[in-house]
Amino acid sequence: MIENMKAIAYTKNAPVSEPTSQEDVTLPLPQIGARDLLVEVKAVSVNPADAKMRANVDPEGASKVLGYDAAGIVHAVGGEVTLFNVGDKVYYAGDVTRQGTNSEFHAVDERIVGTMPTSLDFAQAAALPLTSITAWEGLFDRFGLHAESTGTLLMIGGAGGVGSMVIQLAKALAPGVRVIASATRPESREWVLGLGADGTVRHGEHLREDVLKVAPEGVNYIFSTNSEGQLTAYVEILQPFGKIVAIDDPTEMDVLALKTKSLSWHWEFMFTRSMFQTPDMIEQHHLLDRVAALVDAGTVRTTLTTTLAPISAENLRAAHALVESGRTLGKVVVAAEPSVAS
Structure with a gap:
């Protein structure tokens, strides 16, 4: 039985050039709620939201995990989950009130998760949710x-x-x-x-x-x-x-x-629905599924332009630096493996 997992976190605010801005740590496996999925994370992307959080949210010595995009495989489900099963490939953007996706496993409410486009690999899919x-x-x-x-x-x-x-x-x-x-x-x-x-x-x-x-x-x-x-x-x-x-x-x-x-x-703040548990929170599940259908139909394409691997503090610091430069095209993704198969 898995009890701990690898994660990348920070414990105090620091510029991206500092090693302490993102560090490799070991954390307990997340506990899942009734409507949660436990996802084995295969790829994450970095958004300006990650850099803003790192700069403005002081974890006061606790391990704060960033990451607001992920693609991966459902490892376990809560007792009231109806939308997904163990083994499903999913993609989603997470919830700023919980720990982020930069970890081996991640807990997320099924209502803000979509089925991953079948035509994309994990890195390509992780570029899309947020x-x-x-x-x-x-x-x-x-x-x-x-x-x-x-x-x-x-x-x-x-x-x-x-x-x-x-x-x-x-x-x-x-x-x-x-x-x-x-x-x-x-x-x-x-x-x-x-x-x-x-x-x-x-x-x-x-x-x-x-x-x-x-x-x-x-x-x-x-x-x-x-x-x-x-x-x-x-x-x-x-x-x-x-x-x-x-x-x-x-x-x-x-x-x-x-x-x-x-x-x-x-x-527009895409975390509003999950932060306030709005009655229409499941709309994010529906729209992610519609985006996946558009991708699989060839109408919409992934915006991935840069992939770093594996998921580590070193690569996440590098990804943050690219995003903070303000000169990136599309999205920067950090994947578990150099070539992530769908």
Whole structure:
């Protein structure tokens, strides 16, 4: 019987360059609740959320495990589990109120878990959950897009993990919506156009100028991953009654600027459902299954661009450094094995 497991954790805040920012540790095997799965983790990905957590959450000497994406195999199930069986391959983004996925085994509520796409290996699948959920909830729950929707959507930070999924899901499920992505470097522009974006613009000070060149009438939707200092430009380029979905943490926000055009600001935080155990928490299970079906149909592709192996403190520190550079395309994954078979 397994009692302990390997994990990667930190016990105090430290920059990614410090060995203590992520350390190899041994922890007790997680105890599972009635609706939990115990998953044998085969691959994890690193998101900006991991770096934010490491920088801002002080575990005060306890071992804090990060990781908010995983793909793996169900090892055990709780007594009230109905969606999965032992041996199933799954992918999911976890819950910030519990320990993360950077460990040999991980406990997770079945209602936020999806069946892994059959056409992907574990590393390819681990790149998808957090960004897919964020993109899906932003597009379809906050914006309210659907198959008959029209208009123009501006994706700020199109080449990142979330932007890469917003572009693909919008084009797949709201094909009448024109998608413009901000991407400044040549490789970023190539990446977003390859995902289906209809055009590109530059970030920052050039945003208003570039958007009004490609969309003189303005845009209807802005999906923002970097809102700091951009509200004035957003108001100028949005048409009346436009909508903004933001996932970042701007230091200040004067929402009165939205009033004259009757604009609306929406926050998207994909952990809300699991944090508050909302009645519709199982929607994340359903949407992950729909994303898997789109992947297996060839409509959506994995956004994996970099794989490190094995899952170790050294490789997770390296992955965090890549993500914190702000220059990665798609997603960085750390896998249990150099070549992870599906």
